[in-house]
Amino acid sequence: MPSLATPATPESSATTPAVVTDALLLRRIGERQPDALQELYRRHAPNLLALGKRILGAAEDAEEVLQEVFLRVWQEHLRYDSLRSSVSTWLVLLMRSRAIDRLRNRRVVERVHGAASDEAGEAYTSPEGAENVLDRQREARVRSELETLPPEQRQALELAFFEGLTQSEISERTGIPLGTVKTRTLLAMKKLRKNLRQEIRELL
């Protein structure tokens, strides 16, 4: 999990820099500290925007969704439940959910008005620092594990996660029986959980 030394606050006025977790940032957002919102945004926006672009294609749409997500974080931070997920996963699910909602709405509009345009996004250059090195390592591990999944399992998982398709819809699109789709998804999830134990533990 990304962490930075804490900014000066009444509760951390000691001279020794302390680690500020995402959960602590969220608490400070609850205390209406704009810096905390900015910090949370800086930590997660690049990955969330990548997710938005993967789902929506158009960078502009993804940026609008990203803004909606952090608006919601500021306004409805109490909806986060630490027992259900880490902050980063909560943000990912929020982003995915809203991006897919927008995608579905857009598909409806496109059916009426024609296809939308796409645009290329800017590559993200991560800042230097130990935490970012760790982030890059985690990204590489996740990417590597996804790549080692059998193609059919990876396809089932990606269609479900990135395209928001239900298992039935995946079955219809690919022409694969529903039971097979379910089995592939379950197998993929089990493998990822087993092979990404370290990364998951960092989120807990």
Next chain:
Amino acid sequence: MTTETDPLVPDSADPEDLAILDALDALALGEFASAGRPDESAVGVADETLRRLYVEVLGLLPSSLDPVAPKDRVLEGLMAKLDLPAPSTQVAPIIPATTAAPAVAAASVIASPVAVPVASVVAPQPPVVAAPNYARAAARRSSRWPLALAAVLAFALAGLSLFLLRNLEEQTEQVASLYVKLAAAEQKVADLHKTKGHLAEMEKKYSLVTNPGGSIDRLAPAGDPQAQPDARGLLFVAADHQHWVLCLEGLEPAATGKGYQLWFVSEGATVSGGTFSSRPGEMVELSAESMPEGTRAVLVTLEPAAGSPLPSGPQVLATAG
């Protein structure tokens, strides 16, 4: 993903599968807190633990994508919409202000473009030997021990945290494994109960057929004796003339659309006892706790698979008496 219209129902009661499906449900709901948590009483601790692990797997998936830098206007727009101060262009302070200030001051001195002769700033001074201030030294020493204690405690706490973290995963795995074993054991208990029920039923039938007060009637081929020459059966009727067990064997499987039907024949009435099928080499066993009043004979006929109101097909078996 699992919605009312998406029958993503697990084929097995594997708790790991259920946990994955529960986690995938989170995708459909978008988040957890607003979705309403499942009935806590119905979801065990292991379910929650496993589900959490799989939710985090989903949360990691976007890490496989190349990060994309958002434009500055996104954050600016966000802050403007919230009526918050515009974002600073600097990275959030890493060092608290209390320590940053001297550092900045030092940096500004070092970077100062004004050339100041060193000699004019730091004039050579004769060494001054101060009288030792033992009281101050003692006070400094006494002020250090809380820091040392704090450092020791911090190390101890860090070590404990590391130990607990390492144990957490092992325990999570153990809980999941135990839960799987528990489910398997519960399945075996259910099988045992089923077997016990079956055994009790068998014992009941055994006592019925061996009761000296009961009667036994033989069923022999009826109608065309060459149609099913190997068919035969025994009818056991309890002393109360109500409980009965019928054992049939040698019946050929009925043709498609056809089935066997049992009849109780009494004076002036023939009552259906239900339809049944037969498989090669297997004995057919029928039983019930009541029999129509005044039953004099039992008949088996070949009827349409759905059954007939009265015997209309060829007779296959009948009680000899």
